[in-house]
Amino acid sequence: MNTALPYDPQRLAHCAGEIIVNVRELSALGWTPATSSNFSQRLDGQHVAITVSGRDKGKLVESDIMVVDLDGAPVATAQKSSAETLLHTQLYKRFPEIGCVLHTHSQTQTVASRLYSGQGHVHLEGYELLKAFADNTTHEMSVELPVLPNSQDMHTLAAQVDALLDRQCMWGYLIDGHGLYAWGRDMAEARRHLEAFEFLLACELELRRLQR
Numbered sequence: 175m176n177t178a179l180p181y182d183p184q185r186l187a188h189c190a191g192e193i194i195v196n197v198r199e200l201s202a203l204g205w206t207p208a209t210s211s212n213f214s215q216r217l218d219g220q221h222v223a224i225t226v227s228g229r230d231k232g233k234l235v236e237s238d239i240m241v242v243d244l245d246g247a248p249v250a251t252a253q254k255s256s257a258e259t260l261l262h263t264q265l266y267k268r269f270p271e272i273g274c275v276l277h278t279h280s281q282t283q284t285v286a287s288r289l290y291s292g293q294g295h296v297h298l299e300g301y302e303l304l305k306a307f308a309d310n311t312t313h314e315m316s317v318e319l320p321v322l323p324n325s326q327d328m329h330t331l332a333a334q335v336d337a338l339l340d341r342q343c344m345w346g347y348l349i350d351g352h353g354l355y356a357w358g359r360d361m362a363e364a365r366r367h368l369e370a371f372e373f374l375l376a377c378e379l380e381l382r383r384l385q386r
């Protein structure tokens with residue numbers, strides 16, 4: 175064991191395994207086309223396991239998961255982390271309870287982001303599946319899923335997200351023409367939120383189509 179590492183390598187191996195298994199399943203659904211999407215899990219109070227930039231997310235292996243600190247700087251590696259690392263670390267930095275962040279580019283998420291960008295959010299109401307966002311004490315009756323303008327400048331995007339989080343507490347957001355970010359206390363919860371958003375967005379798109 176390399177005792178010089180500032181994080182627990184066994185925890186990294188565990189998180190990498192969880193990321194690989196879950197992302198393969200998301201990829202098989204067609205939610206990570208053309209090397210898009212990125213995924214992370216918190217290792218401890220200072221470190222995050224995150225996907226290496228540009229990898230085929232459907233074929234991840236352990237060496238495709240690396241460690242960054244909460245400012246997004248690589249730790250004990252020369253690998254390049256996801257181009258969108260800052261969008262992950264800003265969440266871990268701000269909310270100690272967040273343990274997992276998932277970002278995908280499904281067709282449903284991307285089309286919905288385009289359709290609702292003018293409105294700035296997607297209003298989700300009247301669905302039993304909204305219970306996927308409820309904790310033990312509250313029963314969510316409606317959810318506003320924010321839609322942010324896209325930018326190639328991650329600092330601009332991260333500033334938009336920070337401003338949003340000042341006003342509103344939520345489990346995800348869309349980026350226009352880009353995809354969805356969703357998170358949770360652990361992989362299971364983040365995945366439940368991601369799948370619930372995907373399903374609810376698909377319902378909204380279908381309703382719009384039928385109502386035309």
Ligand SMILES: CSCCC(=O)C(=O)COP(=O)(O)O
Nearest residue numbers: 209210211212227228256257
């Ligand atoms: C080819 S997709 C463009 C970048 C992107 O949006 C994405 O999610 C993947 O970027 P990464 O650097 O994490 O591979």
Ligand SMILES: [Zn+2]
Nearest residue numbers: 210211258353
């Ligand atoms: Zn992306």
